[in-house]
Amino acid sequence: MLVHWIWFAHRPGLNDRDKMALLQHFRDPEDIYFADDGAFDAIGLSEEAKTALREKNLTSAEEILEACGREKLHILTCQDAAYPARLKNIADPPVVLYYKGRLPDFDGSPVIGVVGTRKASAYGLTTAKRMGYQIARCGGIVVSGMAYGIDGMAMSGALTAGAPAVGVLGCGADIVYPVSNRALFRDTEEYGCILSEFAPGTPPAKWTFPKRNRIISGLSCGVLVVEAPEKSGALITARLAAEQGRDVFAVPGNIDQPSFVGSNRLLRDGAIMVSSGWDILSEYEALFPDKIRKEDAPAHQTAYPDEVHKAAEAEKPLLKVAQKLRLPRKNENLKKDLAHQGIDKTPCAPYSDVGSVRPKLSPEEQTIVDALSGGERLVDDVIAETGLSTGKLLSSLTMLELKGIIKRLPGKRIVLSGK
Incomplete structure (x- = not known):
């Protein structure tokens, strides 16, 4: 019964790995509920975990079930056929998920987690929206945390492309957080899915966000970090992705800006450098040949989104924050190009011409x-x-x-x- 699943999912003192070990030993939470202490000895549970399982009061679980009915939340258990296999295969999957909207085909689609700082630059916000849009246009599904900044912009870009997006919350799925994202929350619920492992009514807290990050990475084939400072929750998601065997992608950013220190360091440590949604989706073309298609997103749809700055004011801040490096072209117009930029007119060796000048190698x-x-x-x-x-x-x-x-x-x- 669902009430036993909810009771089991929210046992204090019982971590997610213990819960999965119990489900491998017992048929379902109802069997666990009616089991006596001796039945748990073979699993090697701590005394704290056994104490949690001795508490048989179902009142809280029944209240949560009623709240789900009121808030029109669906409940998905890890034994349901619709539960994403990719998520179930991580070391500590959530036993129960609460969700609004429609679950996409997680296992049959290239799912990309997009994360980054809440205090993003104009360049980062624009890049996040463009990446979300391009990933969706190329056949991917964007999963993010619906927070201010990079997360929200990536999801907005995906929805703009007419594709579903998935928001994973660090609070109950019935709570709009942050409140200013109400419109994004509504659109995601209508055209995608909002999910959480936390019971309805659970407020956001410092510990809930790092905990939900494993779900973002667990649902994904790969995780993209758009902009992250040295200490960022996005880096936690990147670390979890690597531990779960997922690909980690990063967008190169301004080396003089503190908000890019963490994401640039990921590149130094081996993350895959990308500059478009296709750079990411092309990695999975062989796995999802019927879902992935190469499409170049028109720049005007994503380069200067209204959410970042209003029309005429958008361009200047973006150029000041970080520009894509313009490499000299090996052609007859090189001198003209350099003269137009107002810099030294003397031709130089092409940056990427390996055959002429090769940088020193380790x-x-x-x-x-x-x-x-x-x-x-x-x-x-x-x-x-x-x-x-x-x-x-x-x-x-x-x-x-x-x-x-x-x-x-x-x-x-x-x-x-x-x-």
Whole structure:
């Protein structure tokens, strides 16, 4: 019965891993409810956990069930067929989810978590909305936390593209938080899904947001960090994603701006550098060939969203915060381009021309370049051949990509830029 699932899901002193261990031993929470103490000995539960299971009062669970009826919340248990398998396979999945709206096909779709700081720059906000829009247009589903800043803008972009978006809350799914996101909450409920592991009426708290982050990463194939300072909840989500075996992507940002220190550090540590939604979705083209399509989003739909700044005022702040690096082009118009920018008119070597001037390489980078001399390779094959650790290889790949020596291809393949 659902009341037993709710009772079990909200047992204090019982962590998510203990709950999953119990569900592997018993048929369902109703069996756990009626089991005596001796039945728990084989599982190795702590005394605190056993004490929690001895409390058989169902009043609180019944009140939660009634609240779900009032607030029109659906209840999804981890044994239901609709429960996302991707989420169920993490170490500590939520036993019960409460949701509003319609559940998308999580397991049959490329789901991308998009996270970042609440105190985002104009560049970060614009990039988040553009990324959300492009991910959705290319066939992906955006999952985020519906917070101020990066989260909300990414979801807004996805909804603008006419695709569902999923908001994972750090409070009850009946609570609009933050209040200023009421319109986003309403649109997400109508065209996507709002879900939470917290019972209806649960207020947001400092501990609830880090706890919900594992759900964002657990639902996702990969997690994109758009903008994050050195200490950011988005970095917690990125760490959880890596621990769960998900891909971690990051957008390069202004190195002089504190709000990008954390996300830029992810790139140094091996996150995949991206600048468009297609950069992300192309990684999963082989897994979801019928869902993913390459579409270039028109810039006017996302570059200067009304949520960031009003029309004429938007352009200047965006250019001041962070611009995409403009690389010299190896063509006859090079001198004209440089003259137009008002800088030194002397032609220089192309930044990404590996054949003419190659930046100095570390021993690890040289080893990777040697391994790629025969043509494109799978990342896993390069790890096996070079003997480098996964973390070291990924960070070296990022540096090689920044130096213009390699480029990433769909399907986790890499190749020398000149090949």
